[in-house]
Amino acid sequence: MKRAIPCLAATMLALGAWLGSSVTACASSTQAAPIHYDAGRRTFRIDAGKITYAFGVNGNGALQTLYWGARLMANDPLPTAAPPAPRSSFDPAGANTPQEYAGWGGPITVMPDLKVHFADGNRDLVLRYDSYRIVDGTLMVTLRDKQAGVSVVLDYAVDANTGIIGRSARIENHATQAVTLDRVAAASWNLPPATDYSLRYLTGTWAGEWHLRTRPLTPGATELESRRGSTGDENNPWFAIGRGAEWNESRGRVWFGALAWSGSWSIHIDQDVLSQVRVTGGYNPFDFAYQLEPGQSLDTPVFYAGYTDDGIGEASRLMHQFERSRILPAHAQLKLRPVLYNSWEATEFKVDEAGQERLAEKAAALGVERFVVDDGWFGARNSDHAGLGDWTVNREKFPNGLKPLIDKVHGLGMSFGLWVEPEMVNPDSDLYRKHPDWVLNFDGRQRSLGRNQLVLNLARDDVSEHIFHVLDDLLSHNDIQFLKWDYNRNWSEPGWPQQTPEQQQKVYVTYVQHLYDIIRRLRERHLGLEIESCSGGGARVDLGIMSLTDEVWPSDNTDPSDRLSIQDGFSYAYAPAVMMAWVTGSPNWVNGRSSSLDFRFLSSMQGGLGIGANILQWTPAEDATARGYIAAYKDIRATVQLGRLYRLLSPQERAPHSATESVATDGRQAVLFAFLRQGQEAQAYPTLYLQGLDETARYRYRLIHGKAANGTPEVASGAYWMHRGIDLELRGDMDAAAAVFERIGKVANGSR
Ligand code: GLA
16 A cells, blocks of 8 residues: 555655754745754654644664644753653653654563564564664654564654644564564554543444533543544544643643544553553454565555644644645545535435436436435336445436436536445355355354445455446546445454454455545546445544545534534534535434524534435425525635634533534635524523634625624724624524625724
8 A cells, every 4th residue: 555645745844954953954945944863862852833843862772752732942951751751660660761763672561553473473572773864854763673683664754834743653573474464553643641632533323423422531541442443433533632621622732643543443542550551453453464574565654733823723733724725635635515406315225317316307407416226227126125246337216327417417517426335245146146255244153234235345456446447437437526335234253254363454444545545546546536435324434544635524414403512522523614514304204303494504604514305395486585695605705614713602412502604715704604503591692702814904794694793894894893792683593693804904093
């Protein structure tokens, strides 16, 4: 696999020459040099964005974290690396060293990054500093256990704007015998010792993803993980850690990060006996084994992390900026999400040419820009019991293939999208009847079904080639602009009987490598193709899949009230630029809750707007409402999708009030959304204080929907909107409002 840091590495600052003992390694016209090596002290220092990160080689030759936090002054001294003093015979010298990347060997008690066993029975691995180099702006530090013949090359790729660092490792077997990797992390992030840390993380389930949870970090370990074969939604591979009670939305030190991997993963957070906190992320060691023959190597995914002094809100904004500029495929970075129509909730599997054409005509008339045909268009797919795997157009539903519908959609001025679930197969399918050995399974054992389907073993070359060619053919013969790429179950019985027992567990790595490779090749061959990552909702959202796709489906739950919490949770880790949100029917199918079309639109306008209702049943009045919102959305979507997001009132824990604000990157526009799930007695809606405006600029406000208190000025300064705030009149149950603030110039004399 190519190392998964291409965007970051490509935009890294150019390197200067290495001179003398204190060297400036990188420089650009606008940024201070980000990487310095002090050969006298044997320390590396990275300065980027508002952070400094430093590590050094200690007297034992171990690579030890020295500092990770707010930016230090250029001449501030850094200590030379020295391991913590031994505390007792149970914590001897070297046991607790906060190593950058630790092998399990010697006396260590910190969580190792790499644990191995050799063919001869040895399991001891002591990694010591060997050398460094800088390639295309990425610092590469080599560690080695000379006797064992194992090297690890650590990569540090730095984003100069956000200060987010991407770290990964390459494990190389230089020995004359095979080595099996039992546990492989991408990196460990060491935080300064403290006893008052708390952890925020995301958890959920199908139709209930993205709940934000907080728990204190106490001595012992916390494991965020997926053992499901894919990213999963039980936990998401993202974390944020802050100090004590002092951190909130806009204040406090926050260390945060995310792992770019779409297979089973683990982020292990450990507070040790010295109150040191270590965050180790990589492949999930559960059921993991990866054997390297002599001369072979393995690249890990990238574990990204950042730091801010300015609370979890700023941590999210740094992540959003980083994702948009460094993770998303280049052509997706500045592209706005088109308004989309998808009939899944309206028609389910009952798709056919005439019905889809009627929907397309109506959608276009409402202002929709992309029309997507969901499940049911192929094979014998009339329910979820059959057809998956047979990617040929169902001629009963589309007698002349997809072309007439695609032409119609294009003629209406919309792009065309199609649902696929390429990694799966129904036992009742031609593909499975022909290739029953293509699925994950253990010889002779039961094959557990999920949604009546099995998982194709993409780790097999023949299977992944088949999937690539099927999709390549589909895209070559049909003028398709967009694929909704679904993935609707977990792994079970993850055997690979065609491999030797020693090689079978590579499936956890090779499957995902092949998945990435298929998508990369499709994108290379079909330039401009856009892809949505969907997994029964939001079960495959991570920075790995995001680097190859354009948008994600956060949840099958389209209830606009539940969506407020789902979208809020999502926004801690991921950018609104990729978050799709549909307006669907009322009452909602998930929970039977009724809501107005206004509430549904405003909830969905917080991300990439889609329509998923049966629009053929809408009344003329509803059509007019929809047309109005879609037009309004097009005016604000650059701000919503690409702007700086401020969470003003949190909808978590089913809070009645919630509000968000997005400020355009050029500062010209701010968009405010406010929601009331359930009014209480005669209480007024809380005053909303805007953020991120220019105090000395004047802003004209207008409502997209809702009512502001009498006396709200039409024009006022940024200072006014941020400090006096705005009072919106939201009442009753399920009420919503939205307002736009346009910057119209500077305050007359610029003074208070
Ligand atoms: C999954 C997706 C839905 C829809 C169905 C189709 O559940 O999350 O949006 O595409 O599959 O079967």
